[in-house]
Amino acid sequence: MLLRDSYAVVDLKRLKNNIEKVHARFNRPLMAVIKADAYGHGFKEVALYIHQLEYLEMFAVATLEEALELRELNIKKGILVLGAVPTRRAQIELAIENDISLALVSLDYYYLIKSFKLDRPVKVHVKLDTGMGRIGLQNEEQLKELLDDINPGQFEVEGVFTHFATADGDEAEYKKQLEKYYRMTKGMKFKYMHCNNSAGMFYHDEQVSNLGRIGITMYGLDPAGEHRGEFEQVMSLYSNVVMVKKIPKGSKVGYGMTYTAKSDEYIATIPLGYADGFIRKNQGREVYIKGKYYQIVGRVCMDQCMIKVDESVKVGDQVEIFGDHISLDSMAKELDTISYEIICLIKRIPIIYKK
Numbered sequence: 001m002l003l004r005d006s007y008a009v010v011d012l013k014r015l016k017n018n019i020e021k022v023h024a025r026f027n028r029p030l031m032a033v034i035k036a037d038a039y040g041h042g043f044k045e046v047a048l049y050i051h052q053l054e055y056l057e058m059f060a061v062a063t064l065e066e067a068l069e070l071r072e073l074n075i076k077k078g079i080l081v082l083g084a085v086p087t088r089r090a091q092i093e094l095a096i097e098n099d100i101s102l103a104l105v106s107l108d109y110y111y112l113i114k115s116f117k118l119d120r121p122v123k124v125h126v127k128l129d130t131g132m133g134r135i136g137l138q139n140e141e142q143l144k145e146l147l148d149d150i151n152p153g154q155f156e157v158e159g160v161f162t163h164f165a166t167a168d169g170d171e172a173e174y175k176k177q178l179e180k181y182y183r184m185t186k187g188m189k190f191k192y193m194h195c196n197n198s199a200g201m202f203y204h205d206e207q208v209s210n211l212g213r214i215g216i217t218m219y220g221l222d223p224a225g226e227h228r229g230e231f232e233q234v235m236s237l238y239s240n241v242v243m244v245k246k247i248p249k250g251s252k253v254g255y256g257m258t259y260t261a262k263s264d265e266y267i268a269t270i271p272l273g274y275a276d277g278f279i280r281k282n283q284g285r286e287v288y289i290k291g292k293y294y295q296i297v298g299r300v301c302m303d304q305c306m307i308k309v310d311e312s313v314k315v316g317d318q319v320e321i322f323g324d325h326i327s328l329d330s331m332a333k334e335l336d337t338i339s340y341e342i343i344c345l346i347k348r349i350p351i352i353y354k355k
């Protein structure tokens, strides 16, 4: 039962089609990136819907908390925490107990965990920094020091990986990062060697790695923000009109009275605001109602916003915020951001799952 007039629809069939499309091209096992509540799509439903896909080898999340929540779903596949888990004994032991793999993000990080003298090995994927400048071992010397020192009684090196800063952009920089990754891992053999995100798998032809991390394309969005129609957008966001009124010319709308009616106008109110992740910058953008586009006028409030409509719009009419008529890629361009940010910000919105 829906308890409010704003809701998202997540089409799980589309999600699966997108994964299949990427897998058909990449043709190697995949790790599904479902951090940040599956980029706002609901990690439980997403994980439970796809975990039996044969070529889906692992899941990736950002935090230990996300990893533990995923394990609670009784999912047996491997789970990698992409970010640095706090280097405290209790947290590392929790990871071991729940068979969660950690990213080994630096030499300091490694030596701290080593100092715990764990009696069971923790599974790790060694992270390499090939140009992002975020986390990871920085060069061959550091990697050699780590691998020479590491004790299999305390660490099970399950994989080695990197994340490119420009897989969706600057080609020359991408090549430099890929070359660094190849240099650093030359002659090594680990169960999992992974360097590709969606853009890496879809826009490049890297052949050496044996696992791909699929994030944004699974959700039907283009890594570079171009609306090329390659993927099927999985999430749509809707609201229903809760009030329509006619206001006389010169009337004001919203906080700060930033909008003035230029003539007698119809104004609709929908229950969607910045507390739902629908940021104030949306003022002036358009929504879609019954075949027409209408402008959001006045400031977006915390829980509501107003739309300049015409007399055809009635209480209860469905308002598409993004979906089949307004793509997330175009919305991201208008908001000067990326689709990732828009979907991750959405909260407090009930989700209807379409299978």
Ligand SMILES: Cc1ncc(COP(=O)(O)O)c(C=O)c1O
Pocket (backbone or CB within 6 Å): 033, 082, 162, 163, 196, 197, 198, 199, 213, 214, 215, 216, 217, 223
């Ligand atoms: C380390 C790492 N791998 C993979 C991904 C997935 O990237 P994408 O959503 O562009 O496929 C991310 C996303 O932020 C990431 O941080």
